[in-house]
Amino acid sequence: MSTSPQASNNKLHRILLTGAAGGLGKVLRERLRPFAEILRLSDIAAIAPSEGPHEEVVPCDLSDKAAVHALVEGCDAIVHLGGVSVERPFEEILEANIKGVFNVYEAARRHGVKRVVFASSNHVIGFHKQSDRLDASAQRRPDGYYGLSKSFGEDVAQFYFDRYGIETVSIRIGSSFPEPLNRRMMSTWLSYRDLTSLIEKSIFTPDVKHTIVYGMSANRDVWWDNSAASHLGFVPQDTSEVFRDKVEAQPPVAPTDPNAIYQGGAFTAQGPFGDK
Secondary structure (H helix, E strand, O other): OOOOOOOOOOOEEEEEEEOOOOHHHHHHHHHOHHHEEEEEEEOOOOOOOOOOOOEEEOOOOOOOHHHHHHHHOOOOEEEEOOOOOOOOOHHHHHHHHHHHHHHHHHHHHHHOOOEEEEEEEHHHHOOOEOOOOEOOOOOOOOOOHHHHHHHHHHHHHHHHHHHHOOEEEEEEEOEOOOOOOOOOHHHHEOOHHHHHHHHHHHHHOOOOOEEEEEEOOOOOOOOEOOHHHHHHOOOOOOOHHHHHHHHHOOOOOOOOOHHHHEOOHHHHHOOOOOOO
16 A cells, blocks of 8 residues: 655655646656656657656546546555646536546555645636635636636545545645746746746655645746745745746737736636537
8 A cells, every 4th residue: 555755755665647749748848757666647649658667558537437546556646737738618627637536545445555746726716806805715717618627636635635634735726837928828837947946845745734835936927826835945945037028029919808807817718619
């Protein structure tokens, strides 16, 4: 049976990374290697073959309960990025993001995994105005089906801690790209270096219970307050300020544009899907 991670030894035997074929999954494949003797990589999409005994590639459809249970067996911690990462029709979100997160936690319970890092999203609170400053206790205001699925995932994480003692850090990821792409991302940007540091803290900090933390770098104009997650000891090293001149050279955004009003930006205006 797997044991809870210890802060004094920042290396586990096996960490599972779901969503390993996605944009952030590819980034973290390299960056999580120091934290585990074996990194188990999984996705429904094709993944590049393992590069040696320190990696395992295990394809898996997260909506397949039996497959997920086999995937989780033997793991000490799970970094759960898997699922649809953009706004899509509910039926697509349901399979990967809602059934998928339930299957991951059920498998964690059955196999004794006591730590999950859940890739939540700023879209859980996307309908808050950009003038609002939010902490972890702020009312959830999902901006679409994707945001709803991440809000559900946070509830699953809380339930599995309260009922079964499985600890989770839910990272409400802002915008993790090589650099911010627009004015909104000047506030939400999370560098790859800071993302890696936050995941490391989320895996190895003891006694996190269910912690919600906003994933952002040390940007100038922030909307989020991480004081409730201070026990993680996460101190971002990067800032979007170095990109300000480049971003502000872009054409201005109309004041009626969702990217200028809501924290979730364009996600607040996507859909509904399937209407004729």
